[in-house]
Amino acid sequence: MNTANPALATRAAPGRLARQWHTLRYVVGENPLSAISAGLFVGFVLLALFGPWLAPHDPLASHVGEPLSPPSMAHWFGTDALGRDILSRVIIATRLDLGIAVAAVALSFVIGGLMGAFAGYFGGWFDRVSTRVSDTIMAFPLFVLAMGIVAALGNTVANIVLATAIINLPFYLRVARAEVRVRREAGFVEAARLAGNGELRVLFYHLIPNVMPPMMVQISLNMGWAILNAAGLSFIGLGVRPPEAEWGIMVAEGAQYIVSGEWWIALFPGLVLMLAVFCFNLLGDSLRDLIDPRRRT
Amino acid sequence: MFQAIIKRLVGALPALFGVIVVTFILTRALPGDPAAYFAGPAGSQEAIEEVRAKLGLDRSLPEQFVLYLRDLARGDWGYSLTTGQPVLTELAERLPASLELTLVGLVLAVIIAIPLGVLAATRPGSWIDHLCRGITTAGVSLPTFFTGLLLAYVFYFLLGWAPSPLGRLDPYTTAPDFVTGFYLIDSLLAGDGETFVAAASQLALPAITLALFVLAPLARMTRASMLGVLSADFIRTARASGLHPFKVLFTYAFRNALLPVLTTLGMVFSFLLGSNVLVEKVFAWPGIGSFAIEALVASDYAPVQGFVLAMALLYVLLNLLIDVAYGLVDPRARLEA
Numbered sequence: 001m002n003t004a005n006p007a008l009a010t011r012a013a014p015g016r017l018a019r020q021w022h023t024l025r026y027v028v029g030e031n032p033l034s035a036i037s038a039g040l041f042v043g044f045v046l047l048a049l050f051g052p053w054l055a056p057h058d059p060l061a062s063h064v065g066e067p068l069s070p071p072s073m074a075h076w077f078g079t080d081a082l083g084r085d086i087l088s089r090v091i092i093a094t095r096l097d098l099g100i101a102v103a104a105v106a107l108s109f110v111i112g113g114l115m116g117a118f119a120g121y122f123g124g125w126f127d128r129v130s131t132r133v134s135d136t137i138m139a140f141p142l143f144v145l146a147m148g149i150v151a152a153l154g155n156t157v158a159n160i161v162l163a164t165a166i167i168n169l170p171f172y173l174r175v176a177r178a179e180v181r182v183r184r185e186a187g188f189v190e191a192a193r194l195a196g197n198g199e200l201r202v203l204f205y206h207l208i209p210n211v212m213p214p215m216m217v218q219i220s221l222n223m224g225w226a227i228l229n230a231a232g233l234s235f236i237g238l239g240v241r242p243p244e245a246e247w248g249i250m251v252a253e254g255a256q257y258i259v260s261g262e263w264w265i266a267l268f269p270g271l272v273l274m275l276a277v278f279c280f281n282l283l284g285d286s287l288r289d290l291i292d293p294r295r296r297t
Numbered sequence: 298m299f300q301a302i303i304k305r306l307v308g309a310l311p312a313l314f315g316v317i318v319v320t321f322i323l324t325r326a327l328p329g330d331p332a333a334y335f336a337g338p339a340g341s342q343e344a345i346e347e348v349r350a351k352l353g354l355d356r357s358l359p360e361q362f363v364l365y366l367r368d369l370a371r372g373d374w375g376y377s378l379t380t381g382q383p384v385l386t387e388l389a390e391r392l393p394a395s396l397e398l399t400l401v402g403l404v405l406a407v408i409i410a411i412p413l414g415v416l417a418a419t420r421p422g423s424w425i426d427h428l429c430r431g432i433t434t435a436g437v438s439l440p441t442f443f444t445g446l447l448l449a450y451v452f453y454f455l456l457g458w459a460p461s462p463l464g465r466l467d468p469y470t471t472a473p474d475f476v477t478g479f480y481l482i483d484s485l486l487a488g489d490g491e492t493f494v495a496a497a498s499q500l501a502l503p504a505i506t507l508a509l510f511v512l513a514p515l516a517r518m519t520r521a522s523m524l525g526v527l528s529a530d531f532i533r534t535a536r537a538s539g540l541h542p543f544k545v546l547f548t549y550a551f552r553n554a555l556l557p558v559l560t561t562l563g564m565v566f567s568f569l570l571g572s573n574v575l576v577e578k579v580f581a582w583p584g585i586g587s588f589a590i591e592a593l594v595a596s597d598y599a600p601v602q603g604f605v606l607a608m609a610l611l612y613v614l615l616n617l618l619i620d621v622a623y624g625l626v627d628p629r630a631r632l633e634a
Contacts, residue, residue: 132311139612140567140608141566141609143570144609145319151323151593152323152324232442251443254446255446258450259454263454
């Protein structure tokens with residue numbers, strides 16, 4: 001996973017890295033889509049980082065071209081009703097879309113992970129309360145709960161992040177709790193305790209590092225879904241406000257033109273959104289195959 | 298058996314209570330002061346105080362919660378500011394449209410996903426296995442609102458096969474008499490073939506959109522659990538005893554493989570009810586989802602809260618049904634109870 005050059009890997013640490021390289025090549029070889037999705041992922045990260053320099057036009061400037069003109073050499077993705085360049089808007093939107101998803105997933109990873117680890121390690125009332133909280137969240141259709149949260153807290157991007165984080169919380173909490181629980185009485189934990197480590201130290205230095213791999217898998221499986229959720233929320237008019245460029249809102253703007261045949265306004269942002277989610281899902285599957293082959297379906 | 302069902306009913310109570318507590322918290326988390334909001338921008342200080350007392354906002358939170366429970370039980374879910382109607386009436390009027398769409402979408406998905414999963418599991422590594430893998434990975438990546446638009450563009454604008462993607466019936470057809478609220482069933486009951494075809498053709502695209510999205514988890518789970526069961530010892534024994542392959546596959550393997558699929562249905566319903574909202578918006582489907590979106594845009598909060606609560610209650614109910622079905626299918630679950 002950590003190096004792309006087999007010769008270098010073998011020289012640096014013969015054995016372990018070579019073996020990892022071998023596994024990586026096995027996983028990629030069995031499913032060549034993993035390599036494609038890794039390439040796509042790098043592409044999306046670059047777009048998110050350098051979008052403002054890559055976009056050919058100002059994403060907010062209207063009348064860059066003739067309004068509602070189909071894709072052409074001057075405007076690869078065409079222009080929308082205000083004559084804004086769709087390619088530029090799609091590029092600029094990458095940062096916002098990925099940003100929302102990354103922030104939401106990070107939030108639920110940290111909070112859900114810590115809650116789950118404490119619940120799994122200490123048990124008792126905290127375990128009962130946190131399990132109850134996560135069960136209650138799961139008792140809602142998750143997208144509907146996110147709608148309700150944003151409607152109640154106010155229609156802002158920060159609340160979209162918060163809502164997406166809340167609906168993802170149970171997944172992290174459950175994984176962390178289960179993984180910590182099975183290791184709580186393991187030999188190495190007992191040894192750490194006998195060596196005089198305090199409970200918190202055992203939890204943070206000996207258990208949490210060990211539950212990281214399954215948590216990472218959870219993150220990668222979750223990212224695509226988080227992007228989809230955030231885009232869905234802005235599609236129905238929550239969070240991001242026009243004229244800001246965001247994939248979901250751009251599809252919504254293009255929706256009214258699709259019945260009259262102006263397909264490009266909704267198609268390109270929708271396609272890029274789909275590609276991004278697809279890429280994250282594929283990467284998640286590959287990462288899971290690599291780290292935790294038992295969960296493979 | 299009866300006892301088992303009662304036990305599951307009782308088991309659903311904590312979820313029900315949790316759902317009501319959360320919706321209560323959401324109603325109290327309205328931006329700003331709800332009393333000032335409901336009194337309107339011209340409301341004087343006295344008017345605001347009056348509204349506050351009327352809404353019970355001057356009492357303690359537990360007291361407010363009890364009042365909230367009482368209102369819910371009496372069917373008072375607040376009023377929609379835009380239509381002036383009670384929220385519960387509005388929701389009840391639109392619920393059949395949403396349910397019809399959701400159920401047809403689910404049935405379509407099940408009809409395609411289960412045979413696909415079974416075929417993929419019986420022929421691992423074949424083209425159908427790869428097809429299944431491709432569909433399941435692509436399926437969960439599809440933004441439903443985008444696939445809906447794409448289908449509408451291709452089948453309405455380009456090919457002209459589907460009617461215009463607006464609502465449950467075209468403007469020239471009148472709705473069938475209300476019996477169940479499901480146009481497909483009502484038109485059949487009325488013996489009106491024309492209306493049935495009209496309703497079915499309006500329903501086709503949104504239902505396919507929903508089905509495409511939930512097909513993926515179903516097919517994936519069917520394939521995985523079929524693969525697991527097919528490699529079990531009892532299947533080998535059945536085969537070795539010379540049973541007909543069909544009997545092995547369907548009587549022995551499939552019935553056992555169905556249990557995990559039934560469990561995933563819970564997650565599938567969560568997806569289904571969520572994406573239902575998006576599909577309703579795309580196809581201007583007059584269900585509770587588009588009602589909630591209209592209210593959201595108009596900053597009309599009572600319908601949104603009513604919608605969230607209704608959806609959550611529906612979801613708890615569906616999960617309960619799945620639990621009961623599980624008990625019916627799996628004798629072990631019955632014994633435990």
